[in-house]
Every structure is written in C-alpha cells, then in structure tokens.
Amino acid sequence: MAHHHDHSYKLLFSHPEMVRDLLTGFVKEAWVAQLDFSTLEKVSGSYVTDELRDREDDIIWRVRWGEDWLYVYLLLEFQSSVDSFMAVRIMSYLGLLYQDLIRQKALTPSGKLPPVLPVVLYNGEERWRAAQNVSELVERIPGGLERYRPELSYLLLDEGAIVNAPDWSDETRNVAAALFRLEHNRDERDMLDVLGSLVEWLKAPEQTGLRRAFVVWIRRVLLPHRAPGMELPEFNDLQDLHEVHDMLAERIKKWPERWIEEGREEGREEGREEGERLHAEKTARNLITRTEMGDAMIAEIAGLPIDEVVRLRGEAKH
Template sequence: MPDHDHSYRLLFSHPVMVADLIRGFVHEDWVAQVDFTTLERVNQSFVTDNLLDREDDIIWRVRWRGSWLYVYLLLEFQSTNDRFMAVRMLTYVGLLYQELVRGDQVTDEDTLPPVLPLVLYNGDRPWRAPTSMAELIETVPGGLEHYRPTLNYLLLDEGALDEHDLPSVRNLAAALFRLERSRGPGDLRAVITALADWLAAPEQTGLRRAFTVWIKRVLLPRRVPGAEIPEVTDLEEVNTMLSEREIDWSRDWREQGLAEGRKEGEAALLVRQMERRFGALDEATRQRIAEADAETLLLWGENILTAECVEEVFHQ
C-alpha cells in the first residue's frame, strides 16, 4: 500500500477522526442523534476476511437512537474518477449486510441497520462520477424502473472543498484537509500548532504520532520534492523544523506551485485546441492529458499541427 493510502487509513483508524469527519462534513439531521462515544471499528468478530481485505475500506459502527448505524468509509486516492463507484459501494454494502446476517448480528425478526456509504476522494481531478446507482442504469419504460437499485453514497472531494466548507471550530478532519491545502510552511505551522494543542492529552498520543508520520512521509515530500527531511517524532519537532527551513522551503513551495500551474495551463490549452479540431473529448482522453508530464504535453502540442485524428496527437 502506498504511504499516502496507509497514512490516511492509520489516521481514520482513530474514532475521534471519524467522529469529526461526520460532525463536520455530514450536514444531515440524523447526525444530532448519534452517540459518538460508542464508535467502534468493525473487526474480525463481525465480518470475514473477504470484506476486510480491501485496504482502502474502513468500517465503523456507532449507536444511533439506541441502535447500531454503520459507516462504510472508502478512501479513494486514484488520480482518475471511478465512474462505477456506485456499483462498488452497492456491492460492498451488500457484502456487509450479508456478513451481519451470517454472523447473527441480525435476526429474522430484525430490520437491517442503516449504513452511511462515504467516499473520501483525494485525487487531483474533480470528481465527476455519478454518486447514485440510478444514474448508471438505463431507464426502461413499462414499470421495469421500479426494480432499479437506488443506492447513493456521500462524496467528500477534498480538492473541491473551499475554506468556508471547512468547520472553523476544532475539527481534526478539517485540520487534515487544511494541511493538504496549505500554501507554504507558514500555513502548515499554524495548523500544526493547533493540532499539537488539541492532541496534547496522553490518550491522543497515537493520533498525534499518526499525524507526525503522515506529515513527514507524505505531505512534505510532496510539497518539497528532493528536500532532505530530518527525523522527527512529534508535532512540536515538525514545527521547529519548518521554522528553521521556512525561507528556503517557501521558495521551493512557490516554484513548485508555479510549475504545476504552467502544466495545468498547457493541458487546458491542448484540450481546447483538440476540441476545436476534433470536437468534444471524452473523459478518458481528458484524464490522459491531465496526467501527462510537461515534456509529453509539449510533444502532443506539436503533434496537433499535423494530426488527422485524436489518436495521432498521442503518437510518440
């Protein structure tokens, strides 16, 4: 599992992170009736290895109005959208229900517990895939539409969140997203200072360590590629390191941002040029262009001058 995926999974293995994610980003009335003190991970005693083997899935349960409510959290870090995510979620929720029945968690007299299917997306491109099964199934006249599955999932697209979407009060999930969106060492230090204060209690040592590991192994290498990052074991040490390197890293951070901006501009220009010559491009072609490096975009920009079709643009 890549470091980014593993680190996120580790962060959301802590109940307070899941509680803050739901409190801060699920704006529905039922949340007020949840007893977050009862949050617990669904483990081997509830479902088989077949359901828990997927490394990007985390399943929690919590008391809601005296009964269990399940949260199926799927972490999605691919750079491209999964158009059929709703199909995946329908399958996973169905498997969860199946395992609850098999494990005698639900009797013949019981109704099935509610499930919140939640996709946390961290990809570079905006999420455009349907969030409902109904959108993926062709409508058939004559009554057949009554049998169409209608599962919906809640999407949290980190890249699409604006500052006003993030809770201003203490919220650990929002702090994580702010770290992702930081524009320089100064932004990082402000969030880390707050985290160090929020996670000062001894019982929060594990989560404090998880944030430290994620910042060192994932966030900083992505922000300042090639920089030597010293060993740090605590958020306070991370803040000290950022303070000592703020001037140099701010410059590197800014230059990387400019480079990424130029690449995005080149990709957008190529899309416009191709659509003027060949008509609207499908999503797969747009994604291919968005994922290309600067040198490849330059080559494709030259190819468009002589290409007779879309595929000739991509000729190497």
C-alpha cells in the same frame, strides 16, 4: 491514492476523534446529532469473508444511534482519481458487508439490518464528477422495468471542494478538517498555521496515538508531495507533532535562501546583469516547481514582476 497513502489514511481514521469530526463537520444531516460518539467502536476486519478480505484498506466503525442500540456502519473508501463506476463498487461492498452482518446475527432489536453510511473520501485535484447513485448508471427503460433499477447513494467528501468553499473556516476545532486543509494548503505559512492548530488541539496525553499518526502521514504523504527532497529525522529522533511543526518552520525559512543562492551561483558565471536576471528566474522556477507558493509571494522573493512569474509558471507546466 498510492498504496502508502491508503495506509496513512487508515492509520489516521483508526482514531475515533477523526471519525467523529468527519461526521460532525461534514455530514450536514439531522441524524448525526442523535449519534452517541462516546460509543464509537472500530469493527475488526478479522471477521470478514474472503470476498471482503481484499478490502483491508477500508475502515468500518459502528456507533449507537438513539436509545435502541441501532448501529451505523461507516465505510470509508479512499480515492485520489475519479472512478466513474464508484456507485457500483459501493453497492458490491455493501452487499458483502451485509452478508457478514447476517452471519454474525448483528441485527437491530427489530431483527433488521443496521443502516450503513458509505463514505467516499476523495483528495484528487479534479473535482468529482461521477454518479453518486447507482441508479444513474443504469439505463432507464419505460414500461414497468424501471422500478427494478437499484437505488443506492454514497456520501461524497471532495476535499478540494470543501477547503475551497466560501464557508470554509479553520477557526472551528476539527481534526478531519485540518487534515483536508493540510493536503490542500495554499502555501507554507498556511501549512504551518494548520499544524500549529493541531499541536494545540492534540496536546492531551491520551491523544499521543493520533499525534503520531499525523507524524507518519506528514512524513510519508504531505512532505513528499509538497516538498520533495525534504527529509525529517528518523522516528526515534522525532517523537511528536510539535517537534515536526518546529522543525518544518525552521527549514521552510531556509528554502528560498537556498534557491536564491543557487541562482546567484549561476549568475556569477553568466555576467553581472545577465546573471541577475538568470538567478531571479532560477529562484522563481525553483519556487514554482518545489513549493505551493502563490505568484505574488514568488515575485517578491525573486524580485521579478508578477507577470514574469505567471509566464514562468506556464512554461513549467509544459
């Protein structure tokens, strides 16, 4: 992810609701049911050593596990491209974190180190294919040496795979799932539907901070990626998520109208029949390059056969 993307995610995942929904929605393991999410506490980065200080974009939380004050520390490592040696990086970060916990004497009641759940949150277009255990990256040598090969796994959350899975459902209230769905929305209507759900879920006064965090992310990440050129008013004039939803709904209605009109202008210069064809293609090209609309919707708006839209999309990729 670009640096501003990291900070936008950091802002979102600095809210306990996001971390809770991330774990309850996507970690399909029995121990999650034993966590007391009312104790979720963000660990300050001020305590870390020089070695960890440059990991300022990582987020670490802790939460009580059972009755014995056991802790689970969460490392969220945000990635937008596949890192083949991510497991080695996670092993390094985990070692540094444990060194700091030892210095703080932040041990379990039995004097042991607390468990750590390393999470890699990946939002790239390609599916993740890197090793998820560091042992897979170390050459196997028989004869006894293999028992010294390190073993450390991380939890991979591949957003694209999650939202495209057959069991995906946007009916369950989960703000982390809504974030993934927004980033991988099918089209403008899908984006507005998810935003509408967030407006409904996050309307309580105590959720103002999280609503604002979504506004920042939509402005800095979602719109530049999905709708380049669309601008929203400054933050002082745009205070809350429902305002963003209403404004986007109004502006999205006008996108096809603007691009259709551009096509008509070009058509007038080229003659009526040829112009009609040109403006239809112009409209389709604009929709292909500037939106995430599907081919069928573009064909309907532009008045072209769907196979013509498929052809134009192929040209746009080259």
